[in-house]
Amino acid sequence: MKLIKLDAIDSTNEFLKSLSSQQEPENFTVVTAENQTKGKGQMGAVWRSDVGKNLIMSVLVKDFLLNNEQFFNLNIIISLSVIKTLEELNIPELSIKWPNDIMSYNKKLGGILIENTLKSDGTIVSVVGLGLNVNQINFQNLPNASSLAVICNAEFNKDELVILIVEKMKEKILLWKEQSDIFWDEYFNKLFRKGVPMPFRNLDNQNFMGIIQGVSPIGKLQVLLEDDSVSEFEIKEIQMLY
Incomplete structure (x- = not known):
């Protein structure tokens, strides 16, 4: 794989998207940064990270997605790749908070943002952004966040993590x-x-109880409601209260 290491950048995803629009970088080209000034998560949420402490990376994925109905397939692959890598490093109690937050116990370790571009020839090029809390210790004002170092009381090699995750x-x-x-079964499990x-909140700020049943083929969360009906929700249409 080709690896581009940056000291600081506004966004590794934006850098890789720009590179892809100007050149033809090889598949699985990786960009990492020690500091990201405008990191973002799902639906424009801000991603903040201590300088030099965490894994900030973007990966170019070509020749996988064929149409927009398959977008969630890549989400599954990336989420499971991160989970399996961390399992092999003995990180405990790992799970995926829909659609793609990486959790240990009930703490968030990282998040994934996949941005897809339709090229003029009809092909789809994906830029996979991953922010993973690795060696950061202090999460003041972020009660739901943690890191590999906090969970395991040890430091981790970020460069090795990049290689392991991309190979997976x-x-x-x-x-x-x-x-x-x-x-799909592994993702659901x-x-x-x-x-x-568990309690949820909808776009109208109304709280309700529900039970997660699964995920639809296009990535909507399926929730069993108190009236025994099952509703499907897009990202940001529903918030888990935990």
């Missing part, structure tokens, strides 16, 4: 056609708080 991504992408059903009653 490549492996799963190659296996997708034969094992997509298995990957790793869902944070699945199958248990």
Whole structure:
């Protein structure tokens, strides 16, 4: 893989998208940064990170997605790649908070942002951004956040993590056609708080109880409501209260 290391950048995703629009970088080109001044999460949420402490990376993925109905497939692959890598490092109690927050116990370790671009020739190029809390210790004013170092009381090598995660991504992408059903099952089995009653909040700021049942083929969260109906929700249409 080609690795581009930056000291500071506004956004590794924006850098890689710009590079891809000007050149033809090889598949799985990776950009990392020690500091990101305008990091972002799902739906424009801000991602903040202590300088030099955490893993900030973006990966170019080509020749996988064929149409916009498959977007969530890549989400599954990336989420599971991070989870499997961390499991091999003995990080405990890992789960995926829909759609793609990486959790240990009930604390957020990281998040994924995938941005897809339709090229003029009809191909889809994806930029996969990952922010992972690695060696940061202080999470003042972020009660739901934690890091590998806090969870395991040890320091981790960020450069090794980059290689391990990208290799896991490549492996799963190659296996997708034969094992997509298995990957979907693995994703569901790793869902944070699945199958248990829990409170949610909707766009109208109304609280309600529900039970996570699964995820639709296009990535909507399926929630069993108190009237025994199942509703599907887009990102940001629903908030888990935990």
